[in-house]
Amino acid sequence: MTEKATAFVPGHVTGFFSAHPADDPAAAGSRGAGLTLTDGVRVTVRPDADAAVSLNGESLDVPAVDGVLDALGASARVEAESDLPLGTGFGVSGALALGTALAANAVFETGRSENELIALAHVADVDAGTGLGDVVAQARGGVPIRLEPGAPGRGELDAVPARSRVEYVAFGTLSTEAVLSGDLDALSAAGESALARLRAEPTLPRLLSASRRFAREADLLTPRVEEAIETVGEAGGEAAMAMLGETVFALGSGLTDAGYEARACAVHPAGATLELDDPGG
């Protein structure tokens, strides 16, 4: 057992998806695609008899993190830092679960492989109802395409071989649980059609156009999101809605060109990783 370990997990915005529930949470998940982001979550795990989770110093209840620690038989203090807003479609719960899995395995020397840790975190996020595909995407990095739902060994991934500067604006939260507990048929049909269009041409502009059409067909656009996407388009840019948040993301400087105050980051080149040198103690 070591004193602590830290993992970084990229943020993840999904542009479109279809939901694939299953009795076995390792087989459940989503098809879809999105971008992993250099803005992400840094998760530090320390052994502690009193388990507790905090994000930016604020205590937080994250069932997916509890699920990961339970699965590893670990009792720990989990401290996370992130600039990403919560509940707005950046995969923060998945990042907390995956970062906890990687760091806790290092601290407690639980001897799991990377795929096993990704699977643990995926199952915990699915069981908690907070995510269906963020974890596997965040483990891969880049611009992941989720071809088949589920944890490693069950699901299947590809990716768009491209990188870009990315901007985003979060107007507000949407409840993943509320959308996922509603009627998923129209949404999933739109998601499958978007996936087919992206697979025919796996490029960033196609990802964004397929995502815009998905948000419209799945009836998920809010007035603020719709206006921002249109304004970016009129300024010659590419924007889409993040699933599931009242959030717009754009390639390059699409949002600032359209007059929005946006945060800027980039497609993250790597999946979730342990930090190499853990400064301090």
Added chain:
Amino acid sequence: MTEKATAFVPGHVTGFFSAHPADDPAAAGSRGAGLTLTDGVRVTVRPDADAAVSLNGESLDVPAVDGVLDALGASARVEAESDLPLGTGFGVSGALALGTALAANAVFETGRSENELIALAHVADVDAGTGLGDVVAQARGGVPIRLEPGAPGRGELDAVPARSRVEYVAFGTLSTEAVLSGDLDALSAAGESALARLRAEPTLPRLLSASRRFAREADLLTPRVEEAIETVGEAGGEAAMAMLGETVFALGSGLTDAGYEARACAVHPAGATLELDDPGG
């Protein structure tokens, strides 16, 4: 078509492997494990009617690169830079093939997915007889375990969830083609046994000990390599032989602690990626 694109591909040292030839090069490959390295190969592709490949300014014949360009129907100048020594077990030919695939797809807008580009490069490296598993490992990054041989969709990967500083010394070259064209039965039996030991405990120390045993059982050690591995071990470090080169790699400062003049790098957190901002033009 754009003016140029650049990709970075990490170096890759294999610690142990079993060879799995097949009539279909996409299904051929190796099981095994190793480390991807922050020392790698930067590959720039420019459209050019006269196809040519250079490494650090020296013209070079790389059949795997020719195979990739053929598969993409692209005629290009490929310029690579690397600090890694050639022919000493760092997967330079695989890196050249994979970097060319990623950059050429971006330049010529050939519309392939990431898995398709990895498969192209894998097939080209296998067909050229220069590699059996470097490309898929270099596409994943980290500490890849090759569970099943072959390109994406055929092969299967896992990884050791750990990172480390890495040192290496290259004493000389070994011919991959010569070893792979020899009797592979004893080698592959040793490789399968090493894989089973690593899967039972997917940690860096276990990877290094399984690799040492493999090199001994497969009778690949040279006197200089054997001495270096022993000297590092006596100094309390962990070292093994890179497949296939007269090369020793060690965790942390294992080689310098043992008195060797070694190059230092680290486990690379990411797989091969396009560069985000292409400076100059």
